[in-house]
Amino acid sequence: xxxxxxxxxxxxxxxxxxxxxxxxxxxxxxxxxxxxxxxxxxxxxxxxxxxxxxxxxxxxxxxxxxxxxxxxxxxxxxxxxxxxxxxxxxxxxxxxxxxxxxxxxxxxxxxxxxxxxxxxxxxxxxxxxxxxxxxxxxxxxxxxxxxxxxxxxxxxxxxxxxxxxxxxxxxxxxxxxxxxxxxxxxxxxxxxxxxxxxxxxxxxxxxxxxxxxxxxxxxxxxxxxxxxxxxxxxxxxxxxxxxxxxxxxxxxxxxxxxxxxxxxxxxxxxxxxxxxxxxxxxxxxxxxxxxxxxxxxxxxxxxxxxxxxxxxxxxxxxxxxxxxxxxxxxxxxxxxxxxxxx
Numbered sequence: 001x002x003x004x005x006x007x008x009x010x011x012x013x014x015x016x017x018x019x020x021x022x023x024x025x026x027x028x029x030x031x032x033x034x035x036x037x038x039x040x041x042x043x044x045x046x047x048x049x050x051x052x053x054x055x056x057x058x059x060x061x062x063x064x065x066x067x068x069x070x071x072x073x074x075x076x077x078x079x080x081x082x083x084x085x086x087x088x089x090x091x092x093x094x095x096x097x098x099x100x101x102x103x104x105x106x107x108x109x110x111x112x113x114x115x116x117x118x119x120x121x122x123x124x125x126x127x128x129x130x131x132x133x134x135x136x137x138x139x140x141x142x143x144x145x146x147x148x149x150x151x152x153x154x155x156x157x158x159x160x161x162x163x164x165x166x167x168x169x170x171x172x173x174x175x176x177x178x179x180x181x182x183x184x185x186x187x188x189x190x191x192x193x194x195x196x197x198x199x200x201x202x203x204x205x206x207x208x209x210x211x212x213x214x215x216x217x218x219x220x221x222x223x224x225x226x227x228x229x230x231x232x233x234x235x236x237x238x239x240x241x242x243x244x245x246x247x248x249x250x251x252x253x254x255x256x257x258x259x260x261x262x263x264x265x266x267x268x269x270x271x272x273x274x275x276x277x278x279x280x281x282x283x284x285x286x287x288x289x290x291x292x293x294x295x296x297x298x299x300x301x302x303x304x305x306x307x308x309x310x311x312x313x314x315x316x317x318x319x320x321x322x323x324x325x326x327x328x329x330x331x332x333x334x335x336x337x338x339x340x341x342x
Contacts, residue, residue: 105164105236106236107236107243108240109334110332110335112235112236112237113163114328115331118327119327120161123157123276124277124326125152125276125282126281127277127280127284128145128149129146129283132209132213132215133207133219139204139209140172143172143202143223147170147200147223149277150227150273155167158234164235166234168230169198169200170202171199171200171201173185173201173204175187178201178203180194180196185201187206192206195230195233198233200230207219215291216283216288217287217290218291220274221270224270225266225267225269227273229266237265237334241261241262259309260307261336261341264309264341268333271296272327272328275326289323293323297316300312300316
């Protein structure tokens with residue numbers, strides 16, 4: 001990867017194991033749920049790797065499933081852009097009360113300041129994660145290290161843009177179920193990752209390491225997607241998107257369209273992080289990156305039969321767009337044509 005280091009901050013900114021036999025095909029899904037507390041929308045997302053197909057719905061929640069199949073392509077990805085990046089500090093805050101001071105959520109979508117600067121992106125930097133999640137203890141160590149990298153990259157960017165930031169609270173449930181602010185979550189359907197209002201849950205029983213094995217790129221991309229929902233929650237994109245979804249109806253064409261835009265942006269954010277850290281001297285090597293790259297096209301609505309995450313082609317395309325560009329503006333799914341988020 002020939003991507004150069006990130007440009008200066010403005011002064012006031014900031015080998016694959018063989019695939020499983022067909023009879024062992026496992027269904028992987030991303031279930032995104034939103035909870036209401038009074039009149040406040042609670043941003044959340046669930047990534048699910050399910051042993052069986054179908055969907056699990058909860059009151060006032062949106063659920064989706066996504067089927068994982070073996071990767072059909074092993075091609076290497078093109079190199080990301082090699083142009084330099086600079087950052088602009090201009091942004092609009094008219095959608096928030098003037099009495100509010102300091103970084104705060106901005107409840108807008110296509111014109112959100114996070115997505116306004118055509119040259120803004122995550123700083124290129126190494127990320128070192130130990131091994132892969134081969135045991136519950138190893139998983140905790142792996143994802144804690146990954147979170148430290150994500151906290152550093154997203155934290156400095158959001159602070160520089162005068163947008164809110166704080167790390168998510170990591171949770172590593174070990175039982176058949178666990179309690180979250182969004183209710184009791186059953187791990188019987190093999191939940192891989194779950195985000196609910198500042199808490200990011202990674203239950204060991206949901207990771208399906210017997211299926212994926214020593215492929216850290218797959219786990220990193222999964223985790224970075226979920227972290228992308230944390231970013232959306234922090235800055236107001238999550239609340240703004242769920243406001244539209246509830247207004248239009250979760251299963252309506254407009255509601256499903258907004259759900260896809262939200263999920264595909266988290267895909268783009270995941271690719272953006274992996275692209276900015278690959279081949280920078282850490283443990284995200286070219287092989288790790290290519291593993292993540294090839295895995296993306298196995299996921300999406302084509303294999304799940306749902307309509308709320310995007311086709312497999314779009315699910316892979318938005319991840320790869322972020323990975324190649326490392327530009328936040330390239331992740332503006334809310335401004336994309338409907339044909340690009342179907």
